[in-house]
Amino acid sequence: MKGAQILIECLKKENVEVIFGYPGGQVLPLFDCLYDAGIRFILTRHEQAAAHAADGFARASGKVGLCIATSGPGATNLTTGLATAFMDSIPVVAITGQVKSHLIGNDAFQEADVTGITRSITKHNYLVKDIKELARTVREAFYIASTGRPGPVLIDVPSDIQAADAEFIWPANVEIRGYNPTYIAHRGQIKKAAKLIQKAKKPVLYVGGGVVISGASAEILQLAETLQIPVTTTLLGLGAFPSEHSLSLGMLGMHGTAYANHAIMDSDLIIAVGARFDDRVTGRVDTFAPNAKVIHIDIDPTSISKNIHVHVPIVADAKDALAQLFDVVKAPDTKDWLKKIDSWKKKYPLSYKKDAAKLKPQYIIEEIYQVTNGEAIITTEVGQNQMWAAQWYKYSKPRTFLSSGGLGTMGYGFPAAIGAKIARPEKTVFDIAGDGSIQMNIQELATAVENKIPVKVAILNNCYLGMVRQWQELFYNKRYSYTKLCNPDFVKLAESYGAVGIKVTKKEEVRPALEKAVNTDKVVFLDFHIEEEENVFPMVPAGQAINQMLDGGLA
């Protein structure tokens, strides 16, 4: 069997349903096999989008996403997508073509040292030099991508290996002696944690994307309700705990709710689960939660005590650790604490000026929530749009909020929405976008239209790189240095691709436009002309304690 055919057989063994990719010289043998392989293939219009679409597919489904690109420029175009998946622990396998084995290192046409370039933005990578290693490599790649703390894995396959002959032998099992993730929590540590929890007066559960990945939402809910402990989530943790639950504090950190930040800062015990104390969450670390002991459950030992000192580290899968904890822990008395939190919730609700003449982005997102009954999958771009989407849509289920958290990649949301819609065709999928970000992968209109993937894009069009403008307004004397955007007519642009374009400038047009969008099976671009200089509040200025919030005069 030819190497390319072996690759396809491997993908079938791994139950790959869809491949996102782009062809080129060094993947010709592979594409020749894909022609009649019977696996769905989505031709994106840029390799970056193929990587993001595979990532969106993975986040929405919990399965491994797959993307393919050619050598050199094809592979380098994938890198932003791989780095995005790496930062957010998303299982993606990328297959890249490479120049023929004997040409490697010769500066051959379209040669790039792809394993070198991607070493620090993948969980692991391979250059296949021997066709006999091919099947085992693919098997290992899927295994590594999807187990432990998931992440992207790249396989670089020279074109002569794709064309070479070998017997197809699917290895019965995977054994990698240097890779043994710990799933089961240490009983002794669990008991220590339980002791701390029982004694706590002001505990907070701090939940991150790891809970989504682990599928541990039910365990979080059970623990929080039984112990009466309030829950705050990170950006990637949105959906892991129902936002509208009375114990929910919403998101914490730089643009978190004031009550989540006050609760964390005032707490005496933080129970971190699948979160990594990122600087967007902690603000200035030496001021962070000064009186709190910290229990940290994470499958990746390097996340523990990296930024914040942890008192009880628990290396495990969140699901197992939470279940074990539930077995032994007794509820602390949190009545007074919950009362205090309620008073913060009343005093500092999330808000915006509702009586304004101009269209408000927060209102649009509230309306998207209404029109989709809170059941859509929301992807976001990066910037103000992302933070408003995090604050104003209420997420109740995991894998319904897909956003580039760690890397903050503009251009992520639209291709990710395409991947998500393929994973969950029954769901309405909205990309909440900025006018800047959407133009970073706007060519994917062609992909969505051609393949009839009816995603909806809500552009919060403020004619600015809004988040950067906000910082310039607040910290650089309103010197709007190169953040004003001169945009195309998004309606005409959508139409020229064969999508539906709708322009919205007034509040009363929002609902009908959204209804029209969700009731058509076409790709829709909604161009919302919003208040240009609207800001995201609350906001913790970079490098400050997270209870030092700017509220924009709203509170």
Next chain:
Amino acid sequence: MKHTISVLVENKPGVLARISGLFSARGFNIDSLAVGQTHDLTVSCMTIIVNAEDERILEQIKKQLNKLIDVISVIDLTKKEFIERELLLIKLGLDQKDRKHLESLVEKFKAHSLFYKEKIAIIEISSQKDKIDEFLRELTKFKILELVRTGRIAMDKHGGKDA
């Protein structure tokens, strides 16, 4: 504080790049690094001397190394009884009259002279770092033509695979 870490890794291409890349990407300091095969041809051993400001950074270094798929084990020898060695080769320019003195130094430091030819001598010493440094100080009396020194290698006095 300096720590001697012994890392067993898969004997595969690119592994050294993964380790050195990790150190540079995360801003960890390497003082010395030595790699070589072991009795198991699929395994290489790296001895890394790291300079970690505090225990937290040392812990991170060890955890990050362990996280690499191609790393099989990470042992912090500093916490154990261990032996370390490095190897020095030095080429000296000397007159006939220096020769006696050099020979006595070689004997004193348990070094070896590998090569003598007219005005040139090549000496080898394998020892602990401070001993080698001391030897070098003595040798500054001569004209040093060339000097190479390996990274340090180290071994736990006890332990070992089937111990």
